[in-house]
Amino acid sequence: MHNKTIAEISRDLAAGVYTSVDITRELLARIEQHDAQYNSFITVTAEQALAQAAAADARRAAGQASAWTGVPIAHKDIFCTNGVLTTCGSKMLSNFVAPYDATIVDHFNQAGAVSLGKLNMDEFAMGSSNESSYYGPVANPWDRSRVPGGSSGGSAAAVAARLVPGATASDTGGSIRQPAAFCGLTGLKPTYGRVSRWGMIAYASSLDQAGVITRTAEDAAMMLNVMAGLDAKDSTCMDHPVPDYTATLNDSLAGLTIGLPKEYFSRDLSPAMAEKVRTAIAHYEQLGATVKDISLPNTHLAIPAYYIIAPAECSANLSRMDGVRFGYRCDDPKDINDLFKRSRGEGFGNEVKRRIMIGTYALSAGFYDAYYNKAQQVRRLIKNDFVEAFKEVDVIMGPTTPTPAFPQGSNSDDPVAMYLEDIFTIALNLAGLPGMSIPCGHINQLPVGLQLIGNYFDEARLLNCAHQFQQVTDWHQHTPHDLA
Amino acid sequence: MEWEVVIGLEIHAQLATQSKIFSGAATAYGADANTQACAVDLGLPGVLPVFNEEALRMAVKFGLAIDAEIGKKSVFDRKNYFYPDSPKGYQTTQLHYPTVGMGHIDIELDDGSTRRINVTRAHLEEDAGKSVHEGFGGLSGIDLNRAGTPLIEIVSEPELRSAKEASAYFRKMHSIVTYLGICDGDLSQGSMRCDCNVSLRPKGQTEFGTRTEIKNVNSFRNVERAIEAEIERQMDILEEGGRIIQETRLYDADKNETRAMRSKEVANDYRYFPCPDLLPVIIDDNYIEAVRATLPELPDQKRHRFQKDHGLSAIDAAVLSSQRELAHYFETAAQIANDYKLAANWVQGDVSATLNRLELDITALPVSAEQLGQILLRIKDNTLNNGGAKEVFNALLADPSQTDIDALIDQLGLKQVSDTGAIEAIVNDVLAANPKLVESYLATPEDKRAKAIGPFIGLVRKAAKGVNPQVVMDVLQQQLNRL
Amino acid sequence: MALDQNQIRDIAELSRLQIDDDQITAYQQNLSNILALVDQLAAVDTQGIEPMAHPLDATQRLRADVVTEHNQREHFQAIAPHTEQGHYLVPKVVE
Incomplete structure (x- = not known):
């Protein structure tokens, strides 16, 4: 049962092959048995999951089932879950039992899904390796000495290890697509504003977007169907029509134009990675697509711009973590400033503190124009590159990451080396565009990903492209070699 | 420096x-x-x-x-x-x-x-x-x-x-x-x-x-x-x-x-x-x-209108327009009485004094603007003289539940007598009862008589509450001049 | 741009982050490296480019002026470090 995709489980539950309680029990048992070696869950909500599963089975028996009734998933621990510990991977929130549900959590509950628990992540979603979590690093199921990627490393590892068929995740600079690539999975970061951010603990508000990590594009489409749409509680969530994302999965790709940015295939890209991507593109050509070389000239500026904008926003977003109303508070504060400084100094890990400090510096008097304002201008240049490109092509493709998953600890002393891992993913967040990563091969027995970049609100096309690829390839069906 | x-x-x-x-x-x-x-x-x-x-x-x-x-x-x-x-x-x-x-x-x-x-x-x-x-x-x-x-x-x-x-x-x-x-x-x-x-x-x-x-x-x-x-x-x-x-x-x-x-x-x-x-x-x-269309009259506009259209002094217009509630009170009373100046005198006078004495805000004044307006109307139609009006005002202050002002005037016996015949009778009684006073009045030179008539007025008003002072004056002069 | 140790201390103070003395050097190194990375931006010609604070050119939606949230004090204060008589308690704030 644990090898089933969301779509398969949905069909099996409808056909009465097994019940929601059956599969929920099996997955909980697998988590219990195997997750110690991955550390993908921070909190397992077994009791609640079984209650949700029983309720789902009862609804089915009463003839009130929908596609999602009784289907198990798990949430990245960045999403607030009412009455359930919500840590964001931080000591700061290690006692934070959220008093409300994130909108997307609520949507899954309303749809009848079963939540198995909360997934590990880099602290406050800051990281590309899932090594900054207060709850310890997450292991890549393909090679446990390697990172699963980050920040949604728990989401990716849990799905890759077949502990759950799909998971929510979030992406601020690549945090869905990079772990999906490292773990041989399908990851979708929707357009900024496609999915509500209400209840998703903010890292960088103008870049953060909730999405999914699944095994197949079809599953991603099913999850996006639940998540997408206007939320009155999020001013940045857009009122844009929500199609049925599963309805167009099987559309033909004949006539599709794919743009290949020359900047993504520079000399720095390893020949092995370039070869995997080109092979994938060849499949698309066989599916009827044509390929066009394009240029995104400001690609190299995405990382510098990001490391001003994201820290600036995070420096303010994380100010509410002050030890007054919720979360970690230091012992015996001697005055108010001591309460703030020690609660935050002790509650945040090093990477979070670094980013807060960079952001504080970039916004401080005398530096605002040189850093923050400049970065926001460069951001527009980066967006304009994409806007121009999408006048000529339907989707843009390239590698998701420069390399497959790297060994744990390899970048721990040098934050900048880690930042450079996000070279291909980060520009989309700056521009607000949707992107996917789908498995497109292995290098040294480790999965690598093909990144698909779509125009604004063109998720249906991305999912269609991803699904068609998965009809003619089987990379998404590979399982980690030593998986129990 | x-x-x-x-x-x-x-x-x-x-x-x-x-x-x-x-x-x-x-x-x-x-x-x-x-x-x-x-x-x-x-x-x-x-x-x-x-x-x-x-x-x-x-x-x-x-x-x-x-x-x-x-x-x-x-x-x-x-x-x-x-x-x-x-x-x-x-x-x-x-x-x-x-x-x-x-x-x-x-x-x-x-x-x-x-x-x-x-x-x-x-x-x-x-x-x-x-x-x-x-x-x-x-x-x-x-x-x-x-x-x-x-x-x-x-x-x-x-x-x-x-x-x-x-x-x-x-x-x-x-x-x-x-x-x-x-x-x-x-x-x-x-x-x-x-x-x-x-x-x-x-x-x-x-x-x-x-x-x-x-x-x-x-x-x-x-x-x-x-x-x-x-x-x-x-x-x-x-x-x-x-x-x-x-x-x-x-x-x-x-x-x-x-x-x-x-x-x-x-x-x-x-x-x-x-x-x-x-x-x-x-x-x-x-x-x-659309927002502009919802703008009310503002203090400066109101002040200007009070001064220009209704003849209020600059100071009255400024004070009476300064607070929205006070302006509303004033203007409601003024419109009922159809007399902005009279209303201004009252609001600046008795009403303000009362607010100060009782440390009240205009919105908490027991006498409503409508009631004040009724009082002013009765001054204007000579039903009340000024003293009577104050008495009515004070009575309402003590018991604002009296909604019928005319009934209250009757009850307090404050209705002003303006009937010349009735006043003549009272005046004649007073003159007959005070021959010495009449004598001394007649001995007063013409140019000082205006002042000498004062005691008679007091006596007439004592004899009959609520007589119209103007009518009393006219009748007194007429009767005394006849002597 | 390299930061000196006093700048690190000032930034930490402004950020209300307690940083131990033995960590100052590491932060100095790391933050200086990050600034070296972002300093590439200085060379970009951005004359006349409007800064972009939001990825979409969208405008603010307005909410009707209606009270939709009601008292949940007990619920919210259940997760608070220290409360008394409905107040959040902190060390005395000097005014």
């Missing part, structure tokens, strides 16, 4: 919305601590703001009332600082794109002249919570009910030149926002608070001296007193060759002095940047014109 005083005011006015500027929690004053602080107001992880349309409308209304440029694009920024009553660690405000740009108001000075004061801007922002320092065993308690209450911060140009002008400006702003109905104007509840920037410079010098900011002054009187105290303090320092330190100060009303605030020892660097959780607010001309 002769010094020139330079004052600029920043007035915070809480907008009278039902819910907060970025959340659906109530704004009502006086609720139990933290019972009106929702997840957004508390700054819990993952919450997001959504802007209240009424706060926008009220700000635009204010802008139109002070003839200001309205920002068709306003942008919310984060102002970062750590303080326990600032739950997010930043205040959401408007730095570069305020909803209200440059405008102006006119203030009336004691000599009857007016001065135009330019208003730099008025921006929308959220209020902070409150810290309570007593009752928690040496700790401070934080109440976030007020956090997120919408404010407009109205920033004047540094054009005020005396404490009196500053106070007049504050009063005028109070008058405008309450006329507009966008702020309840209750100073005691902190609905309007004023920060005063004060500096001195040698007369004739163009550049400004170093200023201090007196925070959170919350009455008209204290604005005047605080600024006067600060001017004196600064002048003492400057006269002795000292220098003013730019700092934030608090006014201690009991000691009538300002003192430096201790809590701001760390230099603030607010690190403003556009709030990524809120998008630019865009309005168009249609929106602005």
